[in-house]
Amino acid sequence: MKEDFLHYLWRFKKFDTLNLRTTQDEQVTIIKTGDYLELAGPDFFNAQIKIGNQKWAGNIEIHIKSSDWYLHHHERDTAYESVILHVVWEHDTEIFRQNNTEIPVLVLKNYVAPEIISNYQALMAPKSWIFCEKQISQIDEFVFKSWLERLFFERLERKSKPIYDLLNETNQDWEAVLFSLLAKNFGLNTNGNSFFQIAKALPFSIIRKESFELVNLESLLFGVSGLLDSEKEDVYFKDLKFSYFYLIHKYQLEKVYVEPVQFFKHRPDNFPTIRLSQLVNLYHKQQNLFSKITALKSLKEIYNVFEVSAGSYWQNHFQFDKQSPKKAKFLSKSFIDLLVINTIIPVQFTFAKVMGDSISEDLIMLLDEVAPEKNSIIEKFNSFGIKSKNAFETQSLLQLKNEYCNKSACLKCVVGMELLKNNK
Incomplete structure (x- = not known):
């Protein structure tokens, strides 16, 4: 189990949101999961929840175990004083703010359907090249084409950075x-x-x-x-x-x-x-x-x-x-x-x-007019049934491999999220 999977579950509410209770047996209602900015500090900013009858606004921190709070030394960081809910997979210790008030804890594994966990385990099984190499060709063509467009412009954004540097020079x-x-x-x-x-x-x-x-x-x-x-x-x-x-x-x-x-x-x-x-x-x-x-x-x-x-x-x-x-x-x-x-x-x-x-x-x-590039990455995708017709597609696939597959960022990838929904 990895934290990015828990981030995915919380961000997209992939769990039973109707019967949530803290470890203190108080009802939890999610009004807003918060903004997933991937910055220093708590994982989700500006969340809104109700615990019992009290409405809270603040940040959400997510860990595999409750004790990871201390492992990561959050107790020393004032940025975590605004955490209103500690979402964990396993609860093994209570967490306190610097004023000695206890931070409510939600144990997420109690509310996640078994098929979602099995889908995640199937997706993240040991890989030989990429995790989804046996399933990527099954993704809906329209969904995959739209993802390629996003990947292409992500790659162009990266290529534009040295151009801006040269313009300044x-x-x-x-x-x-x-x-x-x-x-x-x-x-x-x-x-x-x-x-x-x-x-x-x-x-x-x-x-x-x-x-x-x-x-x-x-x-x-x-x-x-x-x-x-x-x-x-x-x-x-x-x-x-x-x-x-x-x-x-x-x-x-x-x-x-x-x-x-x-x-x-x-x-x-x-x-x-x-x-x-x-x-x-x-x-x-x-x-x-x-x-x-x-x-x-x-x-x-x-x-x-x-x-x-x-x-x-x-x-x-x-x-x-x-x-x-x-x-x-x-x-x-x-x-x-x-x-x-x-x-x-x-x-x-x-x-x-x-x-x-x-x-x-x-x-x-x-x-679309330019012939597809020929390199080992494109040849490998081709062997998995992803056959490129032009350079637009090969550029997108290079972005996919370098920025998602190589970094095991499956839960930020449309392919990975589709497979989590569709795997049986």
Whole structure:
């Protein structure tokens, strides 16, 4: 038995509320269960109950055993002086306020139907991956779809927090924020932090000015990345290095150190040289990119904006001084899909919130067009009968696994609550 189950029972009144009595045999009538805020202090705030003929307003504290009150040292905390009812599963000791008045106790297990307890035990049985893996596919389709929507926007709220941080750092410069976020995602998992540091090291005002000169922009990003630190015979390398030193002198930029970019374990198309050049060409081709991003409504429009390749030098190179067969290195649709999921959608969502607009349906419709992600979590859900048709569903499932399943928060999850009602 866990306290979160008792919280669930009290919050949703999943017990016989008509015949409640305290351990002192006084009748209890619940007027209001209280607000479940999950803050420090008592579990439920601003509750209203009647004990006997006396109406009380205050807070409710819930424990497995009455003695947990002392185990948690509530007797030393004045925040618990306002508790009007102590709800427990087992009563093993009386509890007193600091003025020596006894706190009434309600033993909840006396009023919970056996099937609710058995449902809880079935749900919380030892798991191999998630508790409900054998039952999740049985959830009503409409209920599950609605839960996925809530999960999706929970995930977007989490993704919006670093965007707000960047806005504060850049004096609300949305173009600068977008540049940093795109850079991070162009770097993928391995080079994401390095690319992010590169973008933040360069004032975006300089990016704006130099975006009209492709070599200048590429030299800035390559120079800050450390890719120009060595000596090579390659003419293009020397041109970039010369341009970089000219620009840092022109703009009086200080030398910064970022995490070294990695080539190891990358396919050549994902080499940092190629991804940085593609990012440079995007900003060379698309001026005022932020205003375009916020106006995009369909995947086709996004593919058109991001139809860019690495620079001409990189058509027959993956690294400096090493020639390779000629190949146009355009951004693939699968790579652009990642940008949609991790940059474009979060930026559109956050900007709309700041502007007071609602674009929830537009975001869902856009991600409905994007192919489902492929990773071990999505594959596992698929094996349980939860087959994702698009990126909207995969993003929602990732939120479900990371924020609910991994934290055993079944009683805060719609799936868990449905199974508690429906298990036989």
